Each structure stands twice: as C-alpha cells, then as structure tokens.
Amino acid sequence: MATTTFSKKTLGLESVEPAVTPPPAGAEAAFNKKPKLGSTKSKKRDIPEGLWTKCPKCATMLFDKELDDNLKVCAKCGHHFPIGARERINALVETCSFEEMDAQMSSVDVLKFTGAATYGDKLEAYQKSTGLKDAVITGVGRINGHRVALGVIDFNFLGGSMGSVVGEKLTRLIEAATEKGLPLVIISASGGARMYEGMFSLMQMAKTCGAVAYHAKARLPYISILTDPTYAGVMASYASVGDLILAEPGAMIGFAGPRVIKDTTQAELPTGFQTAEFLLDHGLIDAIVPRKEMKPRLCDYLQFLTVRMKMAAALG
Numbered sequence: 069m070a071t072t073t074f075s076k077k078t079l080g081l082e083s084v085e086p087a088v089t090p091p092p093a094g095a096e097a098a099f100n101k102k103p104k105l106g107s108t109k110s111k112k113r114d115i116p117e118g119l120w121t122k123c124p125k126c127a128t129m130l131f132d133k134e135l136d137d138n139l140k141v142c143a144k145c146g147h148h149f150p151i152g153a154r155e156r157i158n159a160l161v162e163t164c165s166f167e168e169m170d171a172q173m174s175s176v177d178v179l180k181f182t183g184a185a186t187y188g189d190k191l192e193a194y195q196k197s198t199g200l201k202d203a204v205i206t207g208v209g210r211i212n213g214h215r216v217a218l219g220v221i222d223f224n225f226l227g228g229s230m231g232s233v234v235g236e237k238l239t240r241l242i243e244a245a246t247e248k249g250l251p252l253v254i255i256s257a258s259g260g261a262r263m264y265e266g267m268f269s270l271m272q273m274a275k276t277c278g279a280v281a282y283h284a285k286a287r288l289p290y291i292s293i294l295t296d297p298t299y300a301g302v303m304a305s306y307a308s309v310g311d312l313i314l315a316e317p318g319a320m321i322g323f324a325g326p327r328v329i330k331d332t333t334q335a336e337l338p339t340g341f342q343t344a345e346f347l348l349d350h351g352l353i354d355a356i357v358p359r360k361e362m363k364p365r366l367c368d369y370l371q372f373l374t375v376r377m378k379m380a381a382a383l384g
C-alpha cells in the first residue's frame with residue numbers, strides 16, 4: 069500500500085519546474101544583519117519592495133501582487149498556478165455570504181500509522197502550514213444571485229487526499245444541499261484516497277457518490293470542477309459524476325498518472341494525454357473554463373440547470 073504523501077511526482081505526472089521566488093536584491097545581507105531593536109527608522113528600508121515568481125510555462129517573472137490580483141494566473145501565457153481553497157472561495161462567493169460547515173472536524177489516526185513520520189505528526193504539520201483542519205472547506209454561500217452548497221479541496225493539505233474527514237464533510241455538504249434544495253458545486257484538486265487511513269479512506273468514495281445520487285434524485289444540479297491535478301480515488305468517485313463537469317485549462321486529470329500507465333502498458337501515450345483539453349476532445353468533460361471566467365460562467369450554468377431541472381420536476 070502506498071504510504072507516501074501525494075505529490076505530482078508520486079502521481080506519475082511530468083515534472084513541473086517549481087515556481088521560483090528569487091530573493092530580492094540585498095536580501096542575504098539584510099538577513100545576516102542584526103536588526104536594531106527599538107529602532108523604527110530602519111523598518112521601512114528592510115521591507116522588500118516586492119517578490120517575483122517565475123512562470124513555469126513561459127518563464128516570465130511575475131510580480132507576486134499582480135499574480136495574486138490575477139487569481140494566480142500568468143498574465144502573459146494564461147498558466148494557472150495552484151491556488152488555495154480559501155482564495156478560491158473568496159474569488160467565487162459574495163463577500164460575507166459564506167457560512168462554513170464542520171470547520172473544526174479533524175482526522176483521527178485510526179490505523180496508528182507509522183512510517184518516516186506518523187500520520188498524527190503529518191496532520192499536525194499540515195494543519196500548521198495551511199491553517200486548515202483538513203483538506204476540504206465546505207459551506208453554503210451566494211454566487212451572485214444563486215445560493216449554492218460549495219466544497220473546495222485544498223491540494224496543499226496532504227495532496228488534497230480524501231480521508232474520512234474530507235469524505236464526511238463532503239457527504240454532509242451534499243446531504244445539506246439535498247435537504248435545503250440547493251445546487252452543489254465541488255472544486256477538486258487531489259491525489260486520491262488518503263492511504264494513511266486505509267479502508268476508511270476508500271469507503272469515502274462510495275459514501276460521497278451515494279450522497280450525490282440522492283441529490284440527483286431530488287433533481288438538483290451538481291457542477292464538478294476539476295483543477296490541476298485531480299486523480300485516483302477522487303476522480304473515480306464524486307468528482308466524475310457531476311451533471312456538468314468543468315475543468316481549468318491545462319489541468320491534469322485521470323485515475324493513474326501517465327508515467328504509471330506508460331510503464332504498465334509499454335505503449336506510447338498520445339500527445340496531451342490526461343490534460344483537460346484532451347479530455348474535452350474525448351468527451352469526459354463538458355467545458356474548460358479559465359479561472360477568471362469561472363464565476364460568471366458558473367452563474368450562467370446554475371441559471372440554466374436550475375430552470376431546466378425545475379421544469380423536469382414539474383413534468384414528473
């Protein structure tokens with residue numbers, strides 16, 4: 069059983085040059101310099117004027133502030149950088165309209181997993197580095213006029229892997245959507261099921277899909293948004309059963325990664341294999357929506373699906 073933390077490498081994805089943030093000029097000197105305690109005069113001088121990130125696709129140096137303002141999309145080539153769950157929610161829902169659900173739910177180390185580090189230690193480290201209790205944020209918010217149940221996976225927390233907490237929080241979200249008659253939107257970025265939890269993580273696949281089936285039976289729309297990367301147990305469960313499946317440009321989406329498939333089948337893979345663009349051509353996803361267009365496009369889709377599903381329900 070795989071016990072490593074999910075990363076693009078362990079998923080068999082092509083290596084992507086990490087975004088580089090070079091230190092500002094004079095940063096080393098400033099680091100070695102002892103700060104003058106009690107002095108406020110030097111404070112302004114020590115703050116770097118800006119940080120830069122190199123686009124892994126077009127190699128343009130991008131000013132971090134501008135990159136943030138552009139929802140972490142390269143202004144030159146349109147490359148979509150990873151973005152955290154909270155930033156995504158802030159970009160989509162109306163200010164102050166998001167009511168988070170089950171914010172304090174956190175995982176338990178049922179298997180008493182030990183390896184290079186215990187599962188408990190890993191959870192603690194990721195909770196500290198991300199400020200999240202686990203890899204998903206769920207809640208109800210407003211996207212323009214539409215009240216929606218929204219779940220967003222954060223890849224920064226253990227590769228966005230689905231353990232018992234991610235599965236349970238999503239299931240509660242879907243059940244709440246069914247009960248309140250709300251459309252469902254889930255944004256995924258995940259390496260799959262969380263193997264630190266063994267069978268408990270695999271059970272979440274059936275549980276989330278079961279909840280989605282009841283939501284569908286109530287004739288409510290479910291939009292699944294796949295971002296880079298969405299793989300394995302997540303793609304093989306709730307993420308691939310949306311009424312509408314959208315993806316961000318260039319997102320890698322699949323079950324096993326291309327390197328694993330190539331090694332297993334000993335066959336050359338077609339160009340663009342498992343990219344959102346390839347999957348759109350082959351009918352797995354319905355549309356590719358750039359991050360900056362996601363909100364207005366979601367509104368259009370929600371409007372269309374809500375009206376259609378109400379008409380279908382009225383006709384029985």
Ligand SMILES: [Zn+2]
Binds near residue numbers: 142147
């Ligand atoms: Zn670029």
